[in-house]
Each structure stands twice: as structure tokens, then as C-alpha cells.
Amino acid sequence: MLDFPAPKTMAKLLRSALAEHGHELSHGQCLELVARQLGYADWNVLAARMEPPRTDKDLFIPEGWFPGSVDSENFFRLGVDPDVPGVVRIEARAGVRIPGNTFATLMQSISARAYRSKRLRFTAELKSRNAGSGAIWMRIDPGGGGRHLRFDNMMKRSGDGALKGDADWTERSIVLDVPYTAASIHFGCLLHEKGAVWARNFHFETVDDDVPISQDGPFPPRPTNLGFDIN
Structure with missing residues (x-):
């Protein structure tokens, strides 16, 4: 470090x-x-x-991880409780007014080289308390900047999506194709607006092509509503 x-x-x-x-x-x-x-x-x-900075006297940022937002620690506490090893916690600070659409994330960034042209599954277990939304996320970026190549934060799913309110330990997965042009992979867990989320048992693995992807990049996979239906 x-x-x-x-x-x-x-x-x-x-x-x-x-x-x-x-x-x-x-x-x-x-x-x-x-x-x-x-x-x-x-x-x-x-x-x-x-x-790694300390976010509070009883929460520590684990080695290799970092807060993904410069300002998130003004509104949230995040890190590992020494009394609960192997579990990360993100929670809204008590008595602090959190602006709408504000979130906090604990994340990592890694090279995409070992995963290029492969299908990658990221899995974790989540638990929430009074959460606006608690989720895992993964983003795949090209080299030299520009828009991401693939992204999923579970927020737009109709099923198996982000946890809301109170939920016991629940497994969630993200599956994305890593293009040959990918340079970096970014991933983590997040809390949106309020409450608390816990995360544990993070796991990465490459999977076969018959495992469906969870989100296919920044564009839809095929044309839709060519007849301009409004219902």
C-alpha cells in the first residue's frame, strides 16, 4: 500500500x-x-x-477496497466491523439529511486482461435494513476513457434485483461478457439513500456461454418497439 x-x-x-x-x-x-x-x-x-482510511472508530476499510465516491463518507459509514469478520457494512449516518439519489459504494478496480473474451459471474450475499436499495454492481470499461462497455447494478431488474427495506441474507449474481477491448473491471456493493446493507462471500468465476447474462452493456441487445406502441 x-x-x-x-x-x-x-x-x-x-x-x-x-x-x-x-x-x-x-x-x-x-x-x-x-x-x-x-x-x-x-x-x-x-x-x-x-x-485505507478509517470511516469511523468501529468501521475500517479493508485492504484492497476503497470508497467509490469522494463525498459518500459525509452521508454514510462503510467498512468492516472488527467484531463481525468477513462482512462489510454500509449504512446511512444517523441524523444526517441525505440528498435524493445519493449512494455509497465500497469497491475494487482490477485489470480485465485475464477475463477478456470470457463470461464473468460476480456473486455475493446481501442483507438489508430499511434500505432504499442495497445491491452489488459490476462495470467493464475500455482503455483510454469513454463510455463503459458493460454495466449492471441490479436496479432495473424485474426479478432478483436490489434489496429494498428489510431482507435477510440473499444471494445475488451479476453475469457479464468481458469484451476483448476491455481494460478494467470495477465492482462492489452499494447502498442507495437510506438504511443499511451488509455484504459477504464475494466470489468471481468464469462461466460457459449458456449462463445468461444479467445486463448487456449500455445498449439494448436488439431493436424494440418498432411499431411505436405506447401501452
Whole structure:
């Protein structure tokens, strides 16, 4: 793991310095620039190698994982409870007003090289309490930026989707094809807006083509509603 002197602070200073010279960049763009300056492909890769921060006195970010949103820790607590090994927890902070559509995720980013041209299944067990939505997710990205190649966060499923409200331990899976052009794979668990979600028993495996995919990338697999039906 790395122990850089506050890369997020470096990004804020860079943003301020650029603004003084008439260049307006977002905080996220400055994070990406700092990552490049330190020799990493992007901010996700750098964040995964930094010393894991503590989110609260009783929750710890496990080695190899990182929060996927810069601001998520203002509204959520996430990490592993030392008294419950092998289980990660994400929960809304008590007494904090959480803006609509806000979520927190604990994630990893890995190279896609070993999985190119294969079908990949990501499985985990989830439990929720008063959750807006609790889910696992996986995204496959190309090299050099641009829109993701494949993505599924279980939110649009008609069945076997995200957990809502209270639910006991439930297994969920995501199955995606990894294109030959893929450069990186990003995955994790998430909580949307309120409540709490627990996750455990994460597992990756390649599967045969007869295992159906759960979401086929950013575009529909075939034309639909060519007759313009409204019902």
C-alpha cells in the first residue's frame, strides 16, 4: 500500500491554482490529474493502493477496497466491523439529511486482461435494513476513457434485483461478457439513500456461454418497439 501525502488535498490545491489562471476543472478531473502525476492510470487505481482510511472508530476499510465516491463518507459509514469478520457494512449516518439519489459504494478496480473474451459471474450475499436499495454492481470499461462497455447494478431488474427495506441474507449474481477491448473491471456493493446493507462471500468465476447474462452493456441487445406502441 502507498502512503502519499493527502492526494485529495493535492487535487484541491491543483484546482485552486488552475482557477487562478482561468482554467476551471472539477474536483474529479483534478483527482484524475493527480493520479496521472503520481504515475497511475486513473484515480480509482491510485485510491486502491493508498493507505485505507478509517470511516469511523468501529468501521475500517479493508485492504484492497476503497470508497467509490469522494463525498459518500459525509452521508454514510462503510467498512468492516472488527467484531463481525468477513462482512462489510454500509449504512446511512444517523441524523444526517441525505440528498435524493445519493449512494455509497465500497469497491475494487482490477485489470480485465485475464477475463477478456470470457463470461464473468460476480456473486455475493446481501442483507438489508430499511434500505432504499442495497445491491452489488459490476462495470467493464475500455482503455483510454469513454463510455463503459458493460454495466449492471441490479436496479432495473424485474426479478432478483436490489434489496429494498428489510431482507435477510440473499444471494445475488451479476453475469457479464468481458469484451476483448476491455481494460478494467470495477465492482462492489452499494447502498442507495437510506438504511443499511451488509455484504459477504464475494466470489468471481468464469462461466460457459449458456449462463445468461444479467445486463448487456449500455445498449439494448436488439431493436424494440418498432411499431411505436405506447401501452
